[in-house]
Amino acid sequence: MRPELSRLIGECTSSGAADGVTNLGLGDAVILRRSHPSDIEGTFYRPLICVILKGAKQVTAGTLSVHCPAEHAIIVSHDLPVLSRITEASPDAPYIAFVLPIDLGLLKSFYDQMPDFTDGPSNAAALTCHPVEPDLLDAITRFLALARGNDAAPLLGPILIREIHARLLLSAQGSILRRFLRRDDPSNHLARAIASIRASINEPLSVAALAELAGMSKSSFHAHFKAVTGQTPGQYKKEVRLLEARRLILETTDAISSVAFDVGYESPAQFSRDYARKFGLPPREERNRQRQQLGNARAA
Structure with a gap:
């Protein structure tokens, strides 16, 4: 060095x-x-x-x-x-x-x-x-x-x-x-599709619409997306939803059910299960743990 x-x-x-x-x-x-x-x-x-x-x-x-x-x-x-x-x-x-x-x-x-x-x-x-x-x-x-x-x-x-x-x-x-x-490279087209997914996380996923935005067939889009991101479009959107949900859980006082709906879940129960599977704790428990940690830090 x-x-x-x-x-x-x-x-x-x-x-x-x-x-x-x-x-x-x-x-x-x-x-x-x-x-x-x-x-x-x-x-x-x-x-x-x-x-x-x-x-x-x-x-x-x-x-x-x-x-x-x-x-x-x-x-x-x-x-x-x-x-x-x-x-x-x-x-x-x-x-x-x-x-x-x-x-x-x-x-x-x-x-x-x-x-x-x-x-x-x-x-x-x-x-x-x-x-x-x-x-x-x-x-x-x-x-x-x-x-x-x-x-x-x-x-x-x-x-x-x-x-x-x-x-x-x-x-x-x-x-x-x-x-x-290179304007015609799939990397550019996928970037546009990814931006669209991130801008509409509370809306249903349409792989057909994303493929059209990327200028690819559905099968080609799916294969390119998985190769570049390591995830299918559906998996990618779910991950983005859960990360945004975690931000809302830890940074706001919004109700858990409200957060679930805000990121596109129709079932708060399913949201809590997916959240716990992803982050190790259900959303309410993680919020309570963070509040307790903040309280302990202030007391110290």
């Missing part, structure tokens, strides 16, 4: 450093720090690169699953409901990760400058893990150093964000992202 990167990680792992999310003040880039392995957490990933600097993480989306150790990067190309778990972390050697949302519009702006690539199968998965290439890691190291309070950060930060995107696009692991540069 580069000495400069080791120094920067050392600052993040010092005894005075706090767990949590640290905004770097340059775009939407953040540093994540955890001192202990985590439970399995359901969350929603937008397109991003997550570079594991220390520790390790497991991420699963349907049939897709990656275990990412240090100096590897998780790349997510499409909006994905996932289960994630930090598997290696301790107070002496905390989990440290650099996360940068991927700007697909910025990637597409590089179209005219891109060299020709011969990429692999058209159904590249939307969740992958690869060793970080040296040039990409170098750009990230310079970005982290700049974020430590350099006066030139407002000027150079956006330039380095562009470089990180360009390095990622040119890298061996950038295959799925390069597909977004």
Whole structure:
């Protein structure tokens, strides 16, 4: 590991450093720090690169699953409901990760400058893990150093964000992202269908309408969707519904039945069963547990 990167990680792992999310003040880039392995957490990933600097993480989306150790990067190309778990972390050697949302519009702006690539199968998965290439890691190291309070950060930060995107696009692991540069690639069509699913989670799922939106036959759409996301369209929509429901359960005081209807369930009882199967507790119990934990924290 580069000495400069080791120094920067050392600052993040010092005894005075706090767990949590640290905004770097340059775009939407953040540093994540955890001192202990985590439970399995359901969350929603937008397109991003997550570079594991220390520790390790497991991420699963349907049939897709990656275990990412240090100096590897998780790349997510499409909006994905996932289960994630930090598997290696301790107070002496905390989990440290650099996360940068991927700007697909910025990637597409590089179209005219891109060299020709011969990429692999058209159904590249939307969740992958690869060793970080040296040039990409170098750009990230310079970005982290700049974020430590350099006066030139407002000027150079956006330039380095562009470089990180360009390095990622040119890298061996950038295959799925390069597909977004081709307007006729299934990756673009699936992104439109996924956006439609997310915008209408409380409405019945019509695979025929989604396939038409993607410009594919139903069978082709179903096969491409499963290959890229690791889930069928129906499974994907169910996962999105449950993640949104969990947000409402934990962040609002809405009645459980109201939350069920808001995310498209017709039966609150079925909703509670699906919720418990997904998150380990029925929605009411999880809400009560969170309130108790908050009360204990305030009392302490």
